[in-house]
Amino acid sequence: MNKDDASWILSNTFLILTMQTGFGMLETGSVSHKNVANIMIKNCVDVTLGGLAFWIAGYAFAFGDPSRLFDGHTGFFFTPPGDAHTGTHYTHYIFQFSFASTATTIVSGAVAERMKLKGYMLFSIFNTIIYSFSAGWAWCATGFLARLGFFDFAGGIVVHTCGGASALAATIVLGPRSDRFRKDRTPDGLNSPTTALTGIFMLWWAFLGMNCGSTYGITDHRWIVAAKVSVITLNGSMGGGITGLVLSLIFKQGRIDITYVMVSIMSGIVSITAGCPILSPREAIVVGAIGASIALVAMHLLKRMQIDDPVGAIPVHLFGSLWSATAVGLFGDDEFGYLGNIHGLMHKGGWHQLVVQWIGFTSIALWNALFTVVAFLILKKFRLLRMSANEERLGADWVEHNVCSATFGVKLDKALKDIN
Amino acid sequence: MNKDDASWILSNTFLILTMQTGFGMLETGSVSHKNVANIMIKNCVDVTLGGLAFWIAGYAFAFGDPSRLFDGHTGFFFTPPGDAHTGTHYTHYIFQFSFASTATTIVSGAVAERMKLKGYMLFSIFNTIIYSFSAGWAWCATGFLARLGFFDFAGGIVVHTCGGASALAATIVLGPRSDRFRKDRTPDGLNSPTTALTGIFMLWWAFLGMNCGSTYGITDHRWIVAAKVSVITLNGSMGGGITGLVLSLIFKQGRIDITYVMVSIMSGIVSITAGCPILSPREAIVVGAIGASIALVAMHLLKRMQIDDPVGAIPVHLFGSLWSATAVGLFGDDEFGYLGNIHGLMHKGGWHQLVVQWIGFTSIALWNALFTVVAFLILKKFRLLRMSANEERLGADWVEHNVCSATFGVKLDKALKDIN
Amino acid sequence: MNKDDASWILSNTFLILTMQTGFGMLETGSVSHKNVANIMIKNCVDVTLGGLAFWIAGYAFAFGDPSRLFDGHTGFFFTPPGDAHTGTHYTHYIFQFSFASTATTIVSGAVAERMKLKGYMLFSIFNTIIYSFSAGWAWCATGFLARLGFFDFAGGIVVHTCGGASALAATIVLGPRSDRFRKDRTPDGLNSPTTALTGIFMLWWAFLGMNCGSTYGITDHRWIVAAKVSVITLNGSMGGGITGLVLSLIFKQGRIDITYVMVSIMSGIVSITAGCPILSPREAIVVGAIGASIALVAMHLLKRMQIDDPVGAIPVHLFGSLWSATAVGLFGDDEFGYLGNIHGLMHKGGWHQLVVQWIGFTSIALWNALFTVVAFLILKKFRLLRMSANEERLGADWVEHNVCSATFGVKLDKALKDIN
Incomplete structure (x- = not known):
């Protein structure tokens, strides 16, 4: 790594961290008036307590040498030695920190309006550690998914499956808000569509930092990949957003439902996040459109199953990431030859990549869901949950x-x- | 283009896209409570449907080879071939995309609170295409304005004249809000000055990305130009803002009118946007101050003429850009000799540049206004307008x-x- | 300076300027409903009138050659000649501009809800000039603090002591809000915790630009320092934030007080801002935690002393910066050897550095407080104060x-x- 790569990675890391602002505004605009401050505090907790857990142990579990967790520079309490690689270590750490904090903040929306804050504080620490293991599987050279050839360019699976699977497990154990599925309930909708939509806009541009910054540098061919990824990301959001507009006009009596728009833009982007450098601009539109359709169907099914997810975290992040994994296996095509030579089913690559992607999705989803259930049952036992x-x-x-x-x-x- | 230029252009493009957040907040804070969500959705529509139109055809009309629209890489459905120039193509496209989406989002404020959303959705597609032609005139090497020596560094004319002229045409065809000019009307002002002013702050810093990023790179002399442009941009906003404060104290009985402040800061920046690298810091203050005065006078005239522009889009963008064009012809002075050797009337350049700038302003204004009228009349015919x-x-x-x-x-x- | 350094400095300067948005939202969310627009306008005034003062004279007083204020390029009305150093001059100016505007905007919160806007407008001009002298002491090679070996990497003392000391002096002369300390007063708290917390999030990421951008370049060893500083900054905020959470649980009957969270995150960051490149990640956690504790104690003492500071500017910026100065003297350790070879008391450096830091803090605090008192008494005399x-x-x-x-x-x- 040199100064140019570091400059690119650091600038994009700062942009990724603005996702915290975006998620905060999206969530606080989506819950009812009586919980607007609480959800913002939960986002503060994710960065501070979750961040501490990542610094103490998460980074070590993800990228440390297992035999040197207690003495190596990638071990606990991340502190690189002042040698020639110091800059590289710090840059890698802060970049991964921004991904970890994004993954763990997703759950806060799904458990909104009914989970105790003290329980959430403990969970935030735990969740960051659990996420870290799955980040290591995919992105540490020795991780089992990395060795299988699993491809996740910008966290479409690692980050969003983690967040989405934890969100699903969490809301099932926690149960719905008391009056959510009562028949005579006055639907209260978003307390502030304006704030929620401002959050969507912020996330939109922050995703450019996440996806383009995942070139992890700007030298050699990396700037070409970064430029392409920016176009793919916007096309994914456009494919998603337009699908949401059209489906809303069809199914909502000619009106534009605000939740449809928000869920479809976000799921459009998540859909292309795993495969952004190996999709074409045309494919990005299609992948985004299919992703938005899947998320909107999922949203309706979850409601019918009385699974309560106040901000739509599960459709966007869990179903979006399943499709993101699948899209790599179907449409992936490493035109530059720089990116592991991935070729999906539609580009003469056979079923191999698709199966590997599903193995990755399933492992990460089960790992995170399982530990979330365990954590929530322990919190319940100690009356810290609801x-x-x-x-x-x-x-x-x-x-x-x-x-x-x-x-x-x-x-x-x-x-x-x-x-x- | 190399990695350093691409890094600069992409980072600034991401900043330019945050203008969507800024415009969204400015507009949603400026309309009445019953239309706050609708205006945000219109901004989403601008990026998704407008963006799709730019990808399908806008970019091709602006920068494509006219004889190769159906097969070339700069043709319809922008998809560059994977050759040595791929990175350059993607970078140029996303940079231009950010300008197109800014231009088209300006109109949403002027038609707020009375235009049908379905009509706006169709118009957003159409408007992006129309904008693209005028972008090509000025910024494609073969464009007729480019060949005339027209100078518009960062869209002060191309972007803001397009947005402002469309806004004026749109609001005239559409007519004012029903109760806007009734005598007994209680003025309802901004529903949220805080949100509107937060939008102004966001636009302020995003303009730095737009103006400084328009060096289109950082290598050679470009970093020097970029550094200068950042100072000129802030000085323009200062000249504008201070003028607004002073005029408000004078004409508003010693009070500071919030709309005055917002309109004058924005018009101060627009005023220097066309000529930012060829104005001096002193001139930038003066140009910004004059621009704000023009915009505030225009705002009062529009009100007297019962032309209803809920967020002040016409004074800032149309009158601001007319003055921005004029300022290049008057004060422009290419001290570095890198920027087309422009010299305005005050710097021994004679009348030539001024006339060229006015030709550019007039062509772009008429082109966009004319097609907006046509589009709105068609929408009216199909009862999709109001x-x-x-x-x-x-x-x-x-x-x-x-x-x-x-x-x-x-x-x-x-x-x-x-x-x- | 070359293109790479300029690119890094400019990008981070744009990020630093977003602090204005963050401070605006924090302050507008913290005051009562009847003053939300006024406080945002005060922030606009800081950038426009304060910015004008910095351009006219502030920059010259800070970095100009005293004998050439009336003719040199670093003199009044900053306008560098078009020579080989033009780019360097513009870059240095805009970077310093962003620090000056941050310092002066801090006071607006402390005087909220009772100071006349016209008085504030005049003070904003004056305050920027006063700040500039102290910036010159510390950061101009010929400044007396610079020659003493005073170390303030990113304005932890220069910016925050200036803002905090002015805030304390201002609020003492101004007096508390009329009903602030009446016994029967219904506490009205924050008018919008959501807006205030959104402001905190924005400031959080903007601080990364301020601290990492203070490498003043990316070449040579600078990118390594920048990467380290990003980690130190986040660790400082984590140490602060967690301390706030814990102290709130202890002293607020098991509840999380929102002001505690905001004050502790901000003071955690301010605490490490002076010494960020010469603290270790572990020390950053500790320094942030101690800084937050000091700020929270100060907040209670100020309340008991009936000193009214509506947004907590004094605990965060004055007490935070005192501790920031102290932490350099205690824990500073220039492991890279690039940064003046500073070594604090805990790293075999003796008392020397600590004494120098305190001299710096005291000089800057007294200078700014003194002139603020003078300015406020003059404003009072002319009935422009309250x-x-x-x-x-x-x-x-x-x-x-x-x-x-x-x-x-x-x-x-x-x-x-x-x-x-």
């Missing part, structure tokens, strides 16, 4: 942060007592 | 997105029936 | 910007008369 029905009715902003009591001029403890 | 008076009263959020009905606990269809 | 009690009750949005009168359907002048 807010009481009354607390849920009052909202986490009041219960956890004492924020609304001022507004209403009453004391929280008195209010809770009155209800009980 | 919401009904009742729909307008209910607001587009409710009518187009079913967003408020949940809040009020009533069904949209019933509400519409009650009113009718 | 809003009347009635105006304060109505809110600056209404009084200064005529923004709410529309909402309530009454005229401002009539309302003021009714109250009087």
Whole structure:
């Protein structure tokens, strides 16, 4: 690595970190008024506590030499020695940090409005560690998926399957919000479509940093790949977004449903994230469109199955990443010959790559879902998992942060007592 | 082009795309509460449907070889061949994409609160194509304006005249909001000055990407130009902003009018955008100050003429760009000798450059205004243009997105029936 | 300087300028509803009027040759000659501009909700000039602090002490908001925790630009330093943020106080800003944690002393920067040998560096505080300082910007008369 690569990687890492702002705004705009502050605090927790876990142990589990976790520079409490490789180590660490923090923040949306903050704080630490193992499988040279030839350019599977599978497992163990599936419930929709859509815009451009920065440098052929990836990323979002607009006009009586637009743009991008440098601009439109369709169908199925996912994390990230893995196996075509010589089913590559991609998706999904279930059952056992029905009715902003009591001029403890 | 140029161009392109977030927040904060989500969705439409149009045909019309639109790599459905120039093609495309999406998103503010979303969706496609022709005139080596010696460094004319002229034509054909010029109307102002001003801040820094990125590289003398342009851009905004503050103190009874501040900062920047590398820091202050004065006068004239422009798009972008073109002809001075050897009237260049700049402004303004009128008349004919008076009263959020009905606990269809 | 250094510096400068957006959102979310627009306008004033002052004289006072202020290229009205160093001059100027605008915007939060806008406009000009002298002491080769061996890598002292000391002096002269310390007052808290927290997120990533961009280039060893600094910055924020979470659980009855989280993340970052390249990742966690503890204690002491600081500017910026200076003297260790060969008390450097850091902090704090007191007393004399009690009750949005009168359907002048 030299100065030019480092400059590119660092600049894009800063852009990737703005995803935290984007996810925060998307989520806070999507929940009800009584939980807007709580969900932002959960995003702060993801960076601070989750980040600490990544620094202490996550990075070591992902990229450290297993035999030297307690003494090597890639071991626990990441601190590279001041040798000739110091810059390379720091650059690699901060880049991977930005991916880890993105993966773990996805779950906060799915458990919104009903999970206790203290439980979430513990889970955030745990989840970052669990993610790190699967990042190592795919992106550390010695990882079993890397050795199988698994291809995930920018985290379309590693990041989004991790986030999405954890989100699904989490919401199933946690159960839906109390009144979510009651028949007489007034649907309350997004508390602020404007804030949620601003979050979508922020994520849109931050994804350019994530996908283009995944060239991991700008020298040699890398700048050519980065330029191509920027076009593929936008085309994926366009294919997705347009599909959402059209499906909304068809299925929503000629109106444009805001959730359709948001889910379809995001799932369009996730769809091309694993394979962005080896898809063509035309394929990116198609892959994005199919990804958005899958996500919208998934969203309806989840609702019918009474699985409650307040911000649509599961359709976008879990189903989006399944399709992202599949698209590599179907359409991948390494035209430059720089990228592992991947060729999918449609480009004379046979079934091999597709099977490898599915192995990767399945391993990562099961690993993360399994440990999330374990973690949530432990939290449940210690009564750290779910807010009481009354607390849920009052909202986490009041219960956890004492924020609304001022507004209403009453004391929280008195209010809770009155209800009980 | 090499890795260093590509790195600079791509990073700045990502920054330019954040203009979509800025315009979204500015517009959503400037309209009334009942249309906040609708205007954000229109911005999503600009990137997705407008972007698709640019990919399919816009880029080809702007920069393609006219005789090879159906087979060349710069033809329809932009897909460069995997040869030695692939990276250059992709980089040029994504950079131009960011300009096209900026130009087309300007109109959404001017037609806010009364134009049907379906009509806007069709117009967004059409508008991107029309813009592309004028981009080609100025920035493709074979374009007639380029051959005349027309100078527009960062889209001060190409982008802003296109957006501003379309906005003026659109709002005239569309007519004002129903109650906008009724005498007994309670002025409702900005629904959220905070959101609108946050949008202004975002646009401010994104303009640095647009102007400095327009060096189209960082090698050779380009980094020197980029550094200069950053100072000129901020000085333009300072000249504009301070003028707005002073004029508001004078004409608004010693108070600072928020719209004055927003319009004057933006028009200050637009004023220097065409000529940023060939103005001096002192001239930038003056040019920005004059630009803001022109925009504020225009804003009052438009109001007197009962031309309804909810977010001030016409003063900033149309009048700002006319002055931006003029400033090049008056003050332009290519001190480095790298930039076409332009010299304006004040720098011993005679009238030549000024006339060329006005030819450019006029051609682009007429071209875009004319086709916008045609498009809007066609939309009107098919009843896709304007919401009904009742729909307008209910607001587009409710009518187009079913967003408020949940809040009020009533069904949209019933509400519409009650009113009718 | 060459193209690579310029590219790095300019990109990071653009990121630093987004701090204005972050501070704006943090402050507007932290004040009460009736002052949300006013505080954003104050931030606009900081960039435009403050920026003008920096261009006219501030940069010259900081970095100009004192004997050539009236003719040199680093003199008043910054305009470098078009020689071989033009690019270097422009790059240095815009980088320093971004620091100056950050320093001066800090005060706007501390004087919120009670200072007259006209007075603030004048102060903004004055404050930028005063800041510039202290920037010159530390960062101009001939400055007395620079010659003493004072170390402030990214403005941890120059920027934050200036902002914090001015804030403390300002709020003492100005006095608290009328009803701030009345016993029967209903605490109104943050008007929008969501907006304030979004501002925190934006500042978080913008700090990466400020700290990493302070390598002032990417060539030679600079990219290695930049990569390290990014990790140190995030670790500082993590150490701070986690301390805030833990202290809130302990002292706020098991709840997470939102102000605690915001103050602790910000003070964690400020704490490591002076010494970021010469701290280790472990030390960064510890330094951030201690910094957050100091800031939270300071916040409580200020409240007890009835010093009113609506957005927590003094604990974060003044106390944070005192600790930032101290941390350099205690933990600084120039492992690369590129950075002035600094060694703190804990790394066999003796007391020398610590004393120098304290001299720097004290000089800068006294200089800025003193002139702020003078400026505020002059403003008071001319009745430009403080809003009347009635105006304060109505809110600056209404009084200064005529923004709410529309909402309530009454005229401002009539309302003021009714109250009087």
